[in-house]
Every structure is written in C-alpha cells, then in structure tokens.
Amino acid sequence: MVTFKINGQKVQGEEGQYIKQVAEKYGIDIPTLCHHKALEPAGMCRICTVELFDGRRSRFVTACNYPIWDGMEVKTDSEPVHKGRKLIVELLMARCPDVPILQTLAKQYGIETPRFKAEDDTCILCGLCVRMCEKMGNSAIALTGRGIEMKVDTPFHTQTEMCIACGACASVCPTGHITLEKIRNEITAKSGVQLIGSEYDMGLKGRKPVYVPYAQAVPNIPAIDRDVCVHFKTGGCKVCVEFCGVNAIDHTMEDEVVELEVGSIILAPGFQPFDPSKFDAYNYSNHPNVITSMEMERLLSASGPTGGHLVRLSDHKEPKKIAWFQCVGSRDMNRCDNSYCSSVCCMYAIKEAVIAKEHAGDDLECAIFYMDMRTHGKDFERFYNNAQDKGVRFVRSRVHTIDPVKDSDALSVRYVDDGGNLLQEQFDMIVLSVGLETSPEVVAMAKQLGIELTAGNFCKTDTFEPVATSRPGIFVCGAFQGPKDIPQSVVDSSAAASAAGEILAAGRNTRTRQPEVVPEVNVVGERPRVGVFVCRCGINIAGVVDVPSVAEYAATLPYVEFATDNLYSCAQDTQDNMSQIIKQKKLNRVVVAACTPKTHEPLFQETLINAGLNKYLFEMANIRNHDSWVHKSNPELATRKAKDLVRMAVTKVALAQPLEETELQVNPTAMVIGGGISGMTAARSLAQQGYETHIVERSERLGGQGHNLYKTISGDRVAEKMGALIADVQSHPKIQVHLKTELSAVEGFVGNFKSTLSSNGNQQELEHGVAVIATGGSALQTEEYNYGQDPRIMTSLELDKRMMADDPALAQAGSAVFIQCVGSREPQRPYCSRVCCTHSIDNALELKRRNPDMHVYVLYRDVRTYGEREYIYKEAREKGVIFIRYDLEKKPQVALADGKVQITVTDHVLGVPVQIDADLLTLATAVIPNRQEALAQFFKVPINDDGFFVEKHAKLGPSEFATDGVFLCGLAHYPKPIDEAIVQGRAAASRAVTLLARETVHTSGQIAQIDQLMCSSCGVCISICPYSAPSFIAADARMHAGKAQVNPVLCKGCGLCVASCRSGAIHLKGFDNNQIFAQISAANWE
C-alpha cells in the first residue's frame, strides 16, 4: 500500500497504480482527453497535468501515467496547474477550433480566442484510437508521419482487411474526428459489413455484441454474441472485462452439454414468421415501405425503434394511408408451400390497424386486403365489428403485385374488388401479414426425436389426444402443435403439463427439500430500529446517485440505527452479511434502497426471515429503475430524489407491523360440474394425478354434446373414441360420477368448498378443494329458413344423427345445401361459433363420399377453416363442392313450393340470384352456452353478454377464474371443436393441480381487516369486492352480529374496500392509511 497526499488529503493506492487511478477512487476529478480505463495510459493529451512535490521541488507530471510512490504530494487544482492546462487547451484549441469538447474546456479555462494561428483540424493526435485498435487485436491504424505531417492513418494510406469496421476507434475518439458515420460511408458500405440488427426489433434497430435481448428478458443479464464480438474474431479487446465490477465476464466459457434424466418431454419450440423476401412481386426486399407485420408490431410498440411513433421507413414521415395484405405465406400453394391457414393473422392485422389509428389519429386510412376474415376467437368478432365502425376498410381481394411509384416513396397496387372492378390505389406503407411456419431446425429436431409431422410440418396429434406426439412421453404445445394464438397456446401448455403430470404423478414431491426455519423474533411494542442498506448496484446506481451521501443521510433519519452502502445488495455474501447485521444491531425494521420491489422484494424478505424478522417489516426504495436509470444526466437531483425515496421508505417502515400469513389445508378432492367431453377429460386427468374427483352431471348419461357428433375431420368416430373416454371415467377408482344431479348450494372458498348436490330430491354434501366448471353448450334451435316445416331441412347435428344412422336418403339425395352462420355473427349474437365451417365442409365431403354425383353447395359469409382445417376446404373445392358467399344484408331465401325446398341466393361472382332445389338443407346453427346463472352466483364468477363464462384473463388465464380454486373448460368458455375442448379440460385440471399439489395455501399478510366496532353494516365493501372476500357476520352471532368481516383467504389485498369504506372501519395491512399518509408527508419537497 502506498500512502501519499492529493491536495493535502492523505490517500492510499496500490503499488504500481498511477495518480489518476487513485484520485478517481477518492472522487477527485482530473480532466483528460486520451485516457481510457481499459488501456495503458500514454500521456498524449497532457491535460491531466498535475503538480508534484517530491520533498525538494515542484514539477509537472501527467497524472494518467505517473506511478505513485510513498510520501509524494500532488496538487491537482493549484494555480500553476490551472495555468499549465490553460496553455495546453489553448494550443489544442488553435489546432482544432471547431471541436466541441475543446470549446467547453476553453470556456472552463477562460480562453476566448487562442493567441495562436487557428488551423482547421479535428484530430488532437492523442492516439487513443490507435491504442484502442491495438487493444482490439488489429492495429489497422497508426500515427504516421512526423512533426506537422503526423496523422492517424492506415499503413500506406490504403484500406486493408485488417480493419473489420468494429468502430472501437470511433467509440473512444474524444473530438469526433473519427465517427461511426464515416466508418459506415467509407468502409462498411463498400465492404459489405452489416450493422448488427436487434433481433427483438426485427432488425429495425441496431444492437451491441454485448446485449440484453430485450427489456423484459429473463434472466435480465447481458449476453455476449460470439459471432460478432471482436474478441472472438481477433483475440483482442476484452474491454468489457475492465468495466465489469464483479468479474462476471469469462470469454473462455464454452458450450456445455448437460445431461438430464427426465420422465417426459414437452416440446414448445414455437414458430418462425414467414419470410416474404421470396415474393419478388411484393418488393419486400427492395422497398423500405413494404414491411412485415412483425416489423409493424415493433413500430407500434412504445419500446420499439421509434418509441411507438408510427412512421414509414423510407423517410421517417408519418404515413397517411396503410394497407395490410393477408395470407402472405398462408393458404398459398402457388408461391409457397403453406396451404394451411395461420389462424392468427386476421386478428393481428385488425389489431394493428386499430392501434395504428389510435397512434396516428383518425385521419390515418387503414385498409385490410383479405380472402376470408377469420375472427373466430372469443370476443374477436366484436373487435372486427368495432374496427369497421372505427373506419378500418376491409377489401376482399388478394393483391398480386406491389409497384413502387416513380419519384415518390409511395406504393401502388392494382386489385379487383368484390364487384369485379379493376382498381388502382396508392399507399404510403404496406404491411404483409406473414404467416406462421415451423422452422427447419424444429423439423430437424422432430426427426431426431422420431415424432411424426403433418403435411404443414406441424406436430402430428390425435383429436382425442391433442397434446400427445406420436411418441409416448413426448408432448407438444403452442404453435408447433398447429398455428394458434396466445390464449390457445396457453391452454395447450397447461394441457401438456398435465399430460406429463399424469405419467409422473408417482414422483410428485419425491425430490423436494424442506428449508430450515429460523424462529421469528417478537418485535411488537418495540421502538423501531431501522436499518437502511443503500445499494450501488455496481455503477448502475452509484454511477449517477451519490450513494455514500444517501447512506449518510439515511443515518440521520428518525429511528434509523444503522445505514450503509453495498456494492451489490442481492449478492449472496451481502445477503448473509445483512442478516448478520440485523441480528447484531437488533434491527427490527429494514429498508433496502436499490432496484424494484417487483423483482427483489421476495429476495430481501427472505433475508429478513433468515434473520428471524417478520418479512413484512421491510420496505424498498426504488432508486435504480425509478431514479438512477431515468435521471442519468442529472446526478444532483437524482441523489436528492434518492434521499427523498429513502426518507419515504423509512417513514413508512417505521409504522410497519409484523403480519401473519395463515396456513390453510387444501382438501385434495375435485368436483367437475358437467360430464361432457371436456369435463370428463378434466376429471380423468385429475384422477390420474392422484386426486379424488367427482363429476356432477345433470342428465342421465355422460358424454354431453359428444353424443350428437358423427366424426371428426381426421375420420375418428366420435362415439367410439368418446366411448373409451366414458369407460375410463366410469372405471377409474378415483372418479365418482353423480348422474341426474345438480348443484343446489356452494359454501366456502379455495381449498375448502362445501357443495350440496341434489338428485331426485335427495341432498348430499360434498367437500372439495377445487371446482371445474364444464357446463357446456348446445346448438341453437332456430325458426329461420323454414326450419321445422319440412323434414329435409335440418340442423348440422341432425345431419350428423342421420349419418350415424346411415340414413339411405342421404346417399339418394341429388343436391344438398348448407347455410352457414345461422344465428351466429348477427347483431343479437355477435360472435362466431368457430366450429360450423369445418363441420359443414366435413359433412359436405361426407355427402360427396356417399354420393359423388350429388351437387353440394355451401352458402357462407367467410369460410373459417383455421389452421390445418384449411385442407378440407381445399379438398371440398377440388371435389366439386360449390361455395357461394352471401352477405348479412342479403341472406339466402328458403321457400317450400311444389314439394321442393327452393333456396335463392345471390351469387357473389355473377351478382345475380341463383335458385337451388335442395333435397337436403342443413342449417349450421350457432353454438349457445347453457346459461348457468345460479352456478355463477354460487362460485361468484362472471358471465359475459353472450352467456359464456368470463375467464381470469383472456390471454393468460383462459382456463381459470379470478375466483381462486375455480376452473373452466369446454363450451362453457366459448364454442370449440372436440380437440380444443379436450385440451382445455386437461388445462383446467392442470391449473387445479397447481393448487391441489401444494396441500396448503397461505394467505397474504397484506390484506384488509375490518374493525367491527367502526363498521356501520352499510355493505359497500361486500358489493364492491371483486373477490367476494367481505361478508356480513350472521345476525345471530354472539359478537358483532350483522357487521362485515373479511375472509383472509379470498382477499387479494387490493384495498378497494378500504378506500370505499365510509366509516373508515377497514384497514389494509401493510398499506394502511397511516403508512401512506406518512409516505406522502415524507415526500416533503425541501
């Protein structure tokens, strides 16, 4: 250790360090232009000149490369130093008068105009770039020439391959003599070096070789891209190592092969967006204003390359007119091999159009060119209707070519409209709605795993086992199972988890370990003793906020017994240390000023628990995400804000009380309401995973709507396959079936329900921990199209019945007509029934099979054979099924005349009415839910306008309710085909098992509590709570009869009741009024 003095202050440094390094450690600023932490100093710019007194005399040395020695005395800010630096700056200024950093320095040293002759250079010959280039392992540039001829140049003035255009020289150049712009123009543009495109931003933005893939990445730590990192090209650089405060970077790390022994594999490799560059007629590769829908997503995103400001890429001007082209890379055998429908593009295009209008204003014209509008998901049809109301234009046409408009950035398209007119139109931007496809890597993986694929390269599955691959034990979910949207992928993933769970049930909880429990210290009634730990987070916080001064300040606050700063508070050794300090200093409240409680609160609470403190005696001050990261250019105010945030946290935590988390047993029994296909699937899955399950079915048999269906599109007889499922359910020792039974009452809550089952006047009580609602739906009974007046007019299900019975009249019929959307997609029922297009087309094919000469017509509005269902639409057209489109305003007319069923419909191609005499008329009537208002009341779960149950979250919680312990599947959620009903049955079981497997549930400590003495029994809390947590205490109770109470198990701690309580009787523990008021007043703006 070397001890010496800087400006009279005693300082210490390591042997071999330079003056500047030590000064930096003590926060003493010495200006420099040519110094870089990762490079050996060279003393080229001379601005770091300081005065050195060696005991006898004073002299000037450069601080960056003068080694320290014991007893020396350094002055960094003396008058002679100031004078010396002034002269240096003046000379540099004369050489480079236009360099901003020199102008700033000149101003600082009081130079108005240099006394010397001004030149017009921008390079100060500091050589930093040369040293950096050498560090990169390249040495492509050097200081060449002598005296006034000296300059930074390449050997012999020629550009060589040594320069890899890494840009390191530009990144360190203090004057802007070398810029990335110059490198781009002079080197990269010529030698074809590409900028590194950010994958997350679809290449619309660049990224560095060291990068975090995107803001929400998990884990949120940077990665080094070996393909582009300079070190892996030249062996040099490693500059990042010098900057990493915790030595986390290791360039020698190699890929590891990890072997895992597993009992099951779930494949969720996803999809890749279709690459439209091969469609040269769309000019995607050549024209910046033709973009893909994925690029559009980024342009519309607030975290995207333009911050959500919608611009076209050619000139960054706001577009006035945008078109979307649907089915690019889908439903296309002509220009690509994807004949399936990608399922999601119609919906995302509408979403993008609506958001684009929201961002750019109503004047933005949006047009979507499509073939069939496929908005078959829950609430999607409404969104489609709303988009039309908002002025999004829908054009039914497939456009062939996009032509750039000469001398403009606009694009021109020619298309044929619905009426057969050839039109030409110009757009500022065209978005190609690209489809989903399986990547070649995934295809190779499938081959390696030995699993079969479909014609479209998706994983081959069975209708009745939709998440099982062709190889036992390997399951699949998401877009690899078939193109699908987020909700369906989420349902799939839960289903795959339960499928794997079924075969692994025996191993559940066999490898768990119990953590050691530290007894909790009782601190109630003690005076608060607050400990404050201020985190530097490396330089993330300390680079902006003056952390030591925040810790110092914290120590002065009331009740604070201890305050310190940590380099990384979340590091394991720091955690152990904090735990020790809490015990030693007998702290009973803790504040950590660091990052965000959203990610780190649980970790620090764990530290408290390990120190024997209740975890609620804790508060975080967010001085990173809400401070140092967002106020980089204002360290002073950021430090002040950090102090304020710490003060607010300390004030709040001083009022914190230890909170209790009650533990409740979960009854390991499940009740499934509804014995249809999805209900039975859920029950079987629960039982297979070891949980006793009861099926409550109101009819006299299991099977539900499955009994009405003839076959699936893959050719399976429903009766056969469902028969096997029914047999499984009936013979399973853990399943009890209650037929002709309904629910007449439900009490209790998650883990502890008590339901009353009524059957033939008999009542039976059932205690269960979870409930699955699978109450199903049915076909709409219609009076439209003369239904019921002629035996030849029937519904889809009636046609299925006749097929099952092998009715000879079917094969004898000369003509058959299907009318689609009977009762669906109409104002009184504005949703798509999802299954009818596929069902009718499959039946049309079946009729053709029975009688190839039969004339079969399908009258439709949009054909919605999504995913690989599209194949049967294609097959039907090939086999001669005629598809005639009709509009809602011009529905087909059905007349019974001369013993014939006469159907009149306006042909969409000819534009004239066509009359068809049908021997069979099938009406594809809507799927309607079995409206279950009583059940909704029992479990406090919502029903939407259409009568379907409302799930917890449309995208992320499709198979469960907001009410804990209640799950959802099948037609009760939304119309769906058998495979999707089965997947959701499994998904509901999977979600239920996450609860059952825990055996106990813990309530949160931060919940509402009612002071009954203050309660006026007004009932506002009861009516307002979305989770049904408050209730009245029974009128005949001994204490507080008629007052409100909160069930701690149901309470989610939102505080809605607290804010609404007129009597001030409700407290939210952990966020009580006194705590929030204290926080507000602690933000006292001095």
Added chain:
Amino acid sequence: MSEWEPKIVSFLCNWCSYGAADLAGVSRMQYAPNIRVVRIPCTGRMSPKFALAALREGADAVWVSG
C-alpha cells in the same frame, strides 16, 4: 416562470403502472426527476384523501395511474 417545475406525487398501481415505471428504467427512458412515487397495491386503494394530503404537503400535481 420558465424555471418553474411542478412537483408531482404519483400513486402507481403495483401491477401495471409501477411495473411500467420499472420498465421505463430498464429501457433507460429519461424524464424529469421531480416526481415521487407512492406504490399502492391497486388503484382501488386510492383515496381522494391521499390526493388532498399530497397537495396539502406541497405537491403541485397528483398523478394516479393504474
């Protein structure tokens, strides 16, 4: 008046806006430092009294987001 900056107390819902403010940090979006955040479990917790208290304690504006 051009130097004047309002002092803002904001009440952010833990589940959305507070997380969004975190994300603004992760994305290094820069904004003025004259804002103090009070984290609440849900905007349902927000009471008019909190807004009044903040104004009384010297805030020029109150921002509730959730």
